[in-house]
Structure formats: structure tokens, C-alpha cells
Amino acid sequence: EDKVVQSPLSLVVHEGDTVTLNCSYEVTNFRSLLWYKQEKKAPTFLFMLTSSGIEKKSGRLSSILDKKELFSILNITATQTGDSAVYLCALMRSGTDKLIFGTGTRLQVFP
Amino acid sequence: DTEVTQTPKHLVMGMTNKKSLKCEQHMGHRAMYWYKQKAKKPPELMFVYSYEKLSINESVPSRFSPECPNSSLLNLHLHALQPEDSALYLCASSQDQTGRVDGYTFGSGTRLTVV
Numbered sequence: 001e002d003k004v005v006q007s008p009l010s011l012v013v014h015e016g017d018t019v020t021l022n023c024s025y026e027v028t029n030f031r032s033l034l035w036y037k038q039e040k041k042a043p044t045f046l047f048m049l050t051s052s053g054i055e056k057k058s059g060r061l062s063s064i065l066d067k068k069e070l071f072s073i074l075n076i077t078a079t080q081t082g083d084s085a086v087y088l089c090a091l092m093r094s095g096t097d098k099l100i101f102g103t104g105t106r107l108q109v110f111p
Numbered sequence: 112d113t114e115v116t117q118t119p120k121h122l123v124m125g126m127t128n129k130k131s132l133k134c135e136q137h138m139g140h141r142a143m144y145w146y147k148q149k150a151k152k153p154p155e156l157m158f159v160y161s162y163e164k165l166s167i168n169e170s171v172p173s174r175f176s177p178e179c180p181n182s183s184l185l186n187l188h189l190h191a192l193q194p195e196d197s198a199l200y201l202c203a204s205s206q207d208q209t210g211r212v213d214g215y216t217f218g219s220g221t222r223l224t225v226v
Contacts, residue, residue, distance in 0.1 A: 034215070042115075042201060042217040043154065088153055097142055097167060097205070099215060101153030 002027045004091050004102035012108045017079050021105045023089030024071040033072050034099065035063055036088040043088055046074070079109045114138075115218035117202050123224045126192060132221045134185040134202030143185040144215070145177060146201040154201055160185060192225045199223075 003026045013019055025033070032050040036043035047056040052067035060079075065072045076083055086106050090099040115136045124130050134143065142161045146154035159167035160179040168177075174196075176188040185202055202218040 036217075041199070042219040045216060090153075097144065097159040097161065098156050098169075099154070101155075103153055 002091065002093065002100050004089055004100055006087075006089050006102035006105050008105060009103065010106040010108070012110065013079055015080055015109055015111050017109075018075065018077045019079060019107060021074040021076075021087050021089075021107070022071060023073070023102055025089075025091050025102075026070065027091050027093055027100070029094040030067065031092045031094040031096075033065055034090045034092065035072070035074050036090065038086045038088055038104070039084075046087075076107075079107075081109050081111055083107060084109045115202055115204050115216050117200075117218035117221050119221055120219065121222050121224075123226060124189065124192065125226055126194075128192075129188070129190045131189065132187040132200055132202075132223075134187075134218055135183055136204040136216070136218075137183055138204060138216070139182075140204035140206055140216070141182065142205045143179065144203040144205075145185070145187050146203060146217075148199040148201055148220075150198075158187075189223075192223075194225050197224045 005024050007022045032048050034048045035046040037046055047063045049065035052065055055062055055064045060077045063074045086104040088104045089102040118133045144159050145157040147157050148154040156169050157171045158177045163179045163182055174191050178186040199220045199222050201220045203215045205215045
């Protein structure tokens, strides 16, 4: 059975800290791994990773995928209070439209 | 236009009511989805439409009835819902069946309360 496990479940940090969120998975016919940020409503797309070892970067956020060890990490440097959200990792298999989500990591950044 | 628009944003309905949720995108995406999200849980897939045809139904009860009138519109018709159906209903779209290029784009959701 396909599985996506995120850790930690929650994280509390102060502004300026760097955080690393983890996502490990088990899936047949891996196609891609996606990261989303969810505040109050819609998940906002962050990154889509399909190739191992390639870092995707956007400002203070970056992510990398290790297809051999079956995990991905999401890094946020110099955190700000606006980074407070639930970060969701989702898996997509080849030949399917379905996203399989992990339970998310709830990040709280305090001033 | 890079958005998925959902209406209404909030809906309160009785168990005997009939209502519809609407979703619209003008990105030319060929696949559209309904997800259901309960509090503090990740989204769960309900339906997938690809090229205006229903391609996946995740064993959703028949009180939920999807409809795709054209490639830009997706509806979810609701009838005789139960209080446990209260949730955030998210619509999403992607480029094609395998969600290439930019992954999925989600709408802001409809928060449904069944009383």
C-alpha cells in the first residue's frame, strides 16, 4: 500500500531559525513528489520533484528528493511568522491522477 | 488567469436540502478534481474528471454527484447529506492526466456545514 509519512508532526520555532521538514514514502511506480503550504484554505503549490538529487529553490524555501532512500526534505531558512502553516507532502504515481497526501507538518513561527 | 475559482466560499445546508458547489478554471487544464478535507487531516480524493469524462470515483456515496459541463467547469451536486459530510471541499486542476508542468492548482475551497 502506498504510504507518505511526514515528520515532525509539529514544530515551533522563532523567527530567523532554519527548519527542515521530512517526507518519506513508499509507492509503486513513483512519478513525482509535491510540496504544498496550507494556511487557512487552499493548499498552495510550492515544488514538484521528479528527479533525484536536483534541488528546487524559491527564495528561502528549497527542496530535494532522494529516490534511492525514498525521502524528500523541505528547508526553510530565516523563518518568518508568515511561514506558519501546515506543510503537506504528496505523492503522484505514474498513470494516475491521484495525489496521496501525508498528514502534514504544522509549523509555528513566533516573533 | 492562474486560478481555480470555487463558489460559494461557505455553505450551510440542512440534511434535506439540495445544493451545488461550483469550480471554474481558465488555465486550459484538462483534468479536474474534487477533494474533501476534514479538520486537521490531509485532503482526500473524491472524483477525477479527465477531458470532461469521469475517470476516478473513490467509492464516494451517491449523495455526492459530480458533473463536468465543459472543460472549464466542474460541479458537485449535494443531496441528503449527513452532518459528518461537513468539511472543506477543494477543487483542483492540472495540465493533463499525470499533472505535469506545475502539479495541481487548488481552489480556495468551500467550507460546508451540514446541520
